[in-house]
Amino acid sequence: MRITPDDLYPDPLDIDVTLQPGAVDYALDLEQNGPLHVKARAERIEEHRGPKDVVLDIRLRGTVDGAFQAICGRCTTPIPQRVSESFDLIFRPSGTDAGLGERAITEAETEIGYYEPSGLSLEDVVREQVLLTLPERALCREDCKGLCPHCGENRNERDCDCESKQIDSRWNALQGFSAN
Ligand SMILES: [Zn+2]
Ligand SMILES: [Zn+2]
Known part of the structure; x- marks a missing residue:
C-alpha cells in the first residue's frame, strides 16, 4: 500500500x-x-x-x-x-x-x-x-549453549562428548610425541 x-x-x-x-x-x-x-x-x-x-x-x-x-x-x-x-x-x-x-x-x-x-x-x-x-x-x-560445532547436537538438550574426545586425542598425540 x-x-x-x-x-x-x-x-x-x-x-x-x-x-x-x-x-x-x-x-x-x-x-x-x-x-x-x-x-x-x-x-x-x-x-x-x-x-x-x-x-x-x-x-x-x-x-x-x-x-x-x-x-x-x-x-x-x-x-x-x-x-x-x-x-x-x-x-x-x-x-x-x-x-x-x-x-x-x-x-x-x-x-x-x-x-x-x-x-x-x-x-x-x-x-x-x-x-x-x-x-x-x-x-x-x-x-x-548453542550447537556443537563437531556433531551439530543441540547442547541445551544433550551433552555430546565431542569436546572431551578432542582433548583426549590431543592428549594422546602429546603422549605419543613424548614417548618417542
Ligand atoms: Zn538457543
Ligand atoms: Zn558434538
Missing part, C-alpha cells in the same frame, strides 16, 4: 489493514506468524520553509500488532516473539533535505524518514518498526 499527500487531502486517511505472512519481507531469521494488524492515521502536513517553499510531509501514527518467530542465533531454535508497538513518524519527500547535510536535522527530528515520489510504502514502515522493536540477535535463552 502506497500513500501520497494527495490521498490525505482534504481529509486524513484512516488505515486499518491486516497483513498476511509473506506480505512483508523482514529478515532471514524472522518470520511473521499469523496476521499482522496495522491501524494508523495518515495526515498531510505542510511544512513552510519560505514564502513559496512548502514541503508536503506525511505524518503516520498508529500501532502495529502481531506474532513473529525469530531463530536463536546460537542453536536455531524458533523463538516466538510478540510485537505490539505504537509509532508516530514524519516522512518528507525524498531529496528534500539533500542540501542541508546531516547536521541540520536536529535531535528532535530523528524520527524523520523520507518517501519516494510514488508514495510512502506502508509495508516498508511496518518492516522498519518491527525490526526496531525486536532484538537484533535473538537468543532462546541468555545462556544458550
Whole structure:
C-alpha cells in the first residue's frame, strides 16, 4: 500500500489493514506468524520553509500488532516473539533535505524518514518498526549453549562428548610425541 499527500487531502486517511505472512519481507531469521494488524492515521502536513517553499510531509501514527518467530542465533531454535508497538513518524519527500547535510536535522527530528515520489510504502514502515522493536540477535535463552560445532547436537538438550574426545586425542598425540 502506497500513500501520497494527495490521498490525505482534504481529509486524513484512516488505515486499518491486516497483513498476511509473506506480505512483508523482514529478515532471514524472522518470520511473521499469523496476521499482522496495522491501524494508523495518515495526515498531510505542510511544512513552510519560505514564502513559496512548502514541503508536503506525511505524518503516520498508529500501532502495529502481531506474532513473529525469530531463530536463536546460537542453536536455531524458533523463538516466538510478540510485537505490539505504537509509532508516530514524519516522512518528507525524498531529496528534500539533500542540501542541508546531516547536521541540520536536529535531535528532535530523528524520527524523520523520507518517501519516494510514488508514495510512502506502508509495508516498508511496518518492516522498519518491527525490526526496531525486536532484538537484533535473538537468543532462546541468555545462556544458550548453542550447537556443537563437531556433531551439530543441540547442547541445551544433550551433552555430546565431542569436546572431551578432542582433548583426549590431543592428549594422546602429546603422549605419543613424548614417548618417542
Ligand atoms: Zn538457543
Ligand atoms: Zn558434538
